[in-house]
Amino acid sequence: xxxxxxxxxxxxxxxxxxxxxxxxxxxxxxxxxxxxxxxxxxxxxxxxxxxxxxxxxxxxxxxxxxxxxxxxxxxxxxxxxxxxxxxxxxxxxxxxxxxxxxxxxxxxxxxxxxxxxxxxxxxxxxxxxxxxxxxxxxxxxxxxxxxxxxxxxxxxxxxxxxxxxxxxxxxxxxxxxxxxxxxxxxxxxxxxxxxxxxxxxxxxxxx
Amino acid sequence: xxxxxxxxxxxxxxxxxxxxxxxxxxxxxxxxxxxxxxxxxxxxxxxxxxxxxxxxxxxxxxxxxxxxxxxxxxxxxxxxxxxxxxxxxxxxxxxxxxxxxxxxxxxxxxxxxxxxxxxxxxxxxxxxxxxxxxxxxxxxxxxxxxxxxxxxxxxxxxxxxxxxxxxxxxxxxxxxxxxxxxxxxxxxxxxxxxxxxxxxxxxxxxxxxxxxxxxxxxxxxxxxxxxxxxxxx
Numbered sequence: 001x002x003x004x005x006x007x008x009x010x011x012x013x014x015x016x017x018x019x020x021x022x023x024x025x026x027x028x029x030x031x032x033x034x035x036x037x038x039x040x041x042x043x044x045x046x047x048x049x050x051x052x053x054x055x056x057x058x059x060x061x062x063x064x065x066x067x068x069x070x071x072x073x074x075x076x077x078x079x080x081x082x083x084x085x086x087x088x089x090x091x092x093x094x095x096x097x098x099x100x101x102x103x104x105x106x107x108x109x110x111x112x113x114x115x116x117x118x119x120x121x122x123x124x125x126x127x128x129x130x131x132x133x134x135x136x137x138x139x140x141x142x143x144x145x146x147x148x149x150x151x152x153x154x155x156x157x158x159x160x161x162x163x164x165x166x167x168x169x170x171x172x173x174x175x176x177x178x179x180x181x182x183x184x185x186x187x188x189x190x191x192x193x194x195x196x197x198x199x200x201x202x203x204x205x206x207x
Numbered sequence: 208x209x210x211x212x213x214x215x216x217x218x219x220x221x222x223x224x225x226x227x228x229x230x231x232x233x234x235x236x237x238x239x240x241x242x243x244x245x246x247x248x249x250x251x252x253x254x255x256x257x258x259x260x261x262x263x264x265x266x267x268x269x270x271x272x273x274x275x276x277x278x279x280x281x282x283x284x285x286x287x288x289x290x291x292x293x294x295x296x297x298x299x300x301x302x303x304x305x306x307x308x309x310x311x312x313x314x315x316x317x318x319x320x321x322x323x324x325x326x327x328x329x330x331x332x333x334x335x336x337x338x339x340x341x342x343x344x345x346x347x348x349x350x351x352x353x354x355x356x357x358x359x360x361x362x363x364x365x366x367x368x369x370x371x372x373x374x375x376x377x378x379x380x381x382x383x384x385x386x387x388x389x390x391x392x393x394x395x396x397x398x399x400x401x402x403x404x405x406x407x408x409x410x411x412x413x414x415x416x417x418x419x420x421x422x423x424x425x426x427x428x429x430x431x432x433x434x435x436x437x438x439x440x
Binding site for chain 1: 214217218221222252253255256258261262263264266267268269270272273275276277278281282284285286288289290292293294401415420421
């Protein structure tokens with residue numbers, strides 16, 4: 001059963017000194033983020049890799065403390081590194097299997113699913129962003145997408161709830177659900193537009 | 208379009224994009240797109256944004272997650288990385304009481320401790336057996352190097368090679384009689400590209416499968432970490 005804990009933020013200066021106790025604290029603090037991202041990308045196709053990718057993410061973070069201004073930024077960076085590592089694993093895995101003729105292609109899988117809105121795990125527009133750029137996008141969205149909007153957008157796109165179900169769940173008028181969704185997507189568009197690579201991916205998608 | 212129609216178009220587009228629309232709503236959207244061709248671009252833009260939303264929202268949620276705990280076996284590996292990165296030993300967590308008085312005391316006690324430790328250490332060491340399964344048989348290249356990598360990882364272990372899955376299955380069912388020590392079987396399936404660890408530790412069964420993915424050294428490290436964690440006292 002998952003354990004929820006409240007913990008103090010690790011001391012960035014101590015992390016930069018290589019202090020073991022500070023790093024122990026940081027690993028505990030960052031683990032849920034790294035693991036959650038790895039699981040969301042790999043659970044379906046490569047479940048045995050989830051834990052390993054989360055650990056590799058934390059290993060990679062050890063070298064990144066010099067590049068952050070505040071310790072909180074390590075969370076976005078952890079999410080970003082875990083995402084990119086997971087996508088690499090998926091690409092390597094399926095490239096290898098395609099090469100060996102062992103399994104269906106990614107494209108075939110997409111056809112079977114038949115869902116335009118659900119990209120194959122490795123084919124994500126975010127994959128074009130570097131670690132730092134994706135972390136920056138996440139930080140911007142955390143500031144620009146208030147929690148109530150984020151909850152509505154997540155319920156609609158991730159949980160598959162209908163307007164009616166979302167209205168009931170959040171105590172909103174049904175007409176407000178669409179307004180929340182619209183503002184949420186506007187925030188994503190606004191922040192996404194600041195990242196040329198992501199914009200380019202989206203434009204390619206429109207063609 | 209006025210703002211009311213604009214919101215209606217958005218709602219219809221959203222429902223169609225996530226496949227929640229009724230037939231009537233789908234027809235209404237089609238009619239809107241036919242009457243306002245400029246909305247087609249807008250619709251595709253919304254579809255692209257929905258795609259980004261589906262990708263980015265789990266990452267945002269993950270940055271707020273506090274559920275789950277770092278596996279104990281990973282902590283040592285991560286602290287090693289800290290030591291390698293910062294180029295000096297990790298600071299001790301407990302004050303070390305070195306001095307000549309302690310040295311004398313230590314010297315007289317150490318011989319006894321070492322003798323006791325050797326006995327306990329042996330009892331706690333796991334019995335490790337390794338099997339390599341290669342359905343293509345021993346003629347395929349790379350097998351010797353991989354076997355050596357397995358031997359180097361678990362130096363005290365025995366390594367056996369098989370070319371039939373049924374033989375490995377039989378081998379896997381046969382456990383050493385020495386039940387007092389943890390027992391671990393490691394099966395490297397070259398054809399499937401996976402390393403499987405199965406163990407019996409203090410009456411419970413543990414297991415983990417690691418994908419090799421052209422990096423046997425990494426998979427062996429992961430497996431070794433897992434074995435150490437599961438069999439430590």
